Every structure is written in C-alpha cells, then in structure tokens.
Amino acid sequence: MNDTTPAPGAWPDADLVPISALQHHAYCPRQCALIHVEQVWDENVYTLRGRRAHERVDTAGGATRDGVRTEHALPLFSDRLGLVGKADVVEFGPDGTPLPVEHKVGSRSKGAWARLADEVQVVAQAVCLEEMTGREVSRAALFYGKTRRRVEVDVTAERRADLARRVAEVRALLAESRLPAPVADGRCPRCSLVETCMPDVVARLGDPEPDDGDDP
Numbered sequence: 001m002n003d004t005t006p007a008p009g010a011w012p013d014a015d016l017v018p019i020s021a022l023q024h025h026a027y028c029p030r031q032c033a034l035i036h037v038e039q040v041w042d043e044n045v046y047t048l049r050g051r052r053a054h055e056r057v058d059t060a061g062g063a064t065r066d067g068v069r070t071e072h073a074l075p076l077f078s079d080r081l082g083l084v085g086k087a088d089v090v091e092f093g094p095d096g097t098p099l100p101v102e103h104k105v106g107s108r109s110k111g112a113w114a115r116l117a118d119e120v121q122v123v124a125q126a127v128c129l130e131e132m133t134g135r136e137v138s139r140a141a142l143f144y145g146k147t148r149r150r151v152e153v154d155v156t157a158e159r160r161a162d163l164a165r166r167v168a169e170v171r172a173l174l175a176e177s178r179l180p181a182p183v184a185d186g187r188c189p190r191c192s193l194v195e196t197c198m199p200d201v202v203a204r205l206g207d208p209e210p211d212d213g214d215d216p
C-alpha cells in the first residue's frame with residue numbers, strides 16, 4: 001500500500017474497479033474502455049450463449065451436499081484493492097474455506113487471451129473471498145460448459161501481484177476515460193464489439209489517441 005492508497009473501505013465509488021472490467025481489460029484494453037467508459041455493449045453469439053449459461057447459475061441462494069455448501073451469485077468485494085463483483089458459484093468446504101467456480105459457456109481451447117481473462121477474473125474472485133472470509137484461498141476453478149471440464153487455477157504470489165498491477169491499470173484507464181488503440185488481431189473476430197470498434201478501420205486510419213504500449 002502506498003501513500004495514495006485509501007484506507008480499507010475508503011475507496012470512493014468512482015475508484016472501485018469491477019471484476020468484470022479486469023476480465024475485459026485482460027482480453028483487450030479497448031474492449032474494457034468501450035464497455036466501462038463508453039457504455040457500449042453488443043451481444044454476439046458468444047455473449048448470448050454466455051448470458052444464458054449465467055442465467056442458470058446466477059440465482060442467489062445456496063445448498064449443502066457432502067459437507068460442501070454451494071452459494072450462487074455471491075457479491076464480492078476487496079476493500080484492500082478497491083474491487084467489487086459477483087461470483088457465479090462459491091463452494092465452501094467443511095472447514096469454511098471458499099473456492100470460487102466461474103462458469104464459462106465455451107471450452108478452454110478458445111484462445112490464449114480468453115483463457116488469461118478467465119484466470120484474471122477467477123483470481124480476483126479468490127482474493128476478494130480471502131479478504132471477506134479471513135481464510136486463505138489458494139485455489140480457484142473455471143468450469144467450461146461445452147466440454148464439462150473443470151480447470152483449477154492456483155492463486156499464486158505471481159498471480160496476486162499481477163492482479164494488483166492490473167487493478168491499478170484499469171483504475172487509471174477508467175479515471176482517464178481513455179480509449180486505447182485497437183489490438184486488431186485474432187481477438188477481434190470473437191469480440192462482441194467488433195462492429196462498434198471497427199478495429200481494422202481505426203488501425204488503418206491511425207488512432208487519434210494512440211495507446212502508450214503498456215497494455216497487453
């Protein structure tokens with residue numbers, strides 16, 4: 001924590017970073033700005049499928065089976081990092097240790113950037129749950145509906161440090177209301193915002209607000 005970091009719980013609302021913004025930023029910084037600054041959101045086949053999958057798990061409430069309590073649509077926060085969000089599913093083991101399980105509609109083989117975005121999202125959930133419960137959360141999980149495959153993600157020191165860096169980056173991006181240059185690569189064809197973003201056109205004409213190159 002540095003001198004400019006507010007005390008726990010003292011983050012102004014405008015400085016709180018949604019976990020969804022972290023996920024979008026990890027996929028593409030321009031996508032994050034379009035959604036969270038410009039308030040643009042376009043549905044495509046991927047987001048529609050994802051929304052339907054979330055509608056199934058996104059119903060607040062819980063159940064206990066074999067000593068594991070499962071909570072759905074659990075609100076999340078981290079006063080330390082100034083993070084807010086919601087977990088699809090959290091499994092609480094017999095000793096009360098939480099395990100966030102984020103449900104994804106597709107498969108793990110959807111591309112490196114999408115995999116990274118999934119991991120950033122679920123690590124952020126784990127870090128929030130750790131602070132909320134006071135229990136160490138060293139594991140998180142992603143469940144891919146298409147393949148019915150559950151992938152565990154270790155919440156390592158490196159991923160925690162990476163998360164803190166990303167939170168600061170996204171907070172600055174949202175505060176500056178800056179629109180980064182398009183990545184204009186293999187991420188774009190799967191992106192729900194491709195029609196609005198026009199990455200090829202913008203890249204060809206040159207962006208009036210060039211990116212500083214720091215973004216992934």
Ligand code: SF4
Nearest residue numbers: 028182183188191197
């Ligand atoms: S179309 Fe490409 S550059 Fe534009 S927001 Fe989507 S991924 Fe980013």
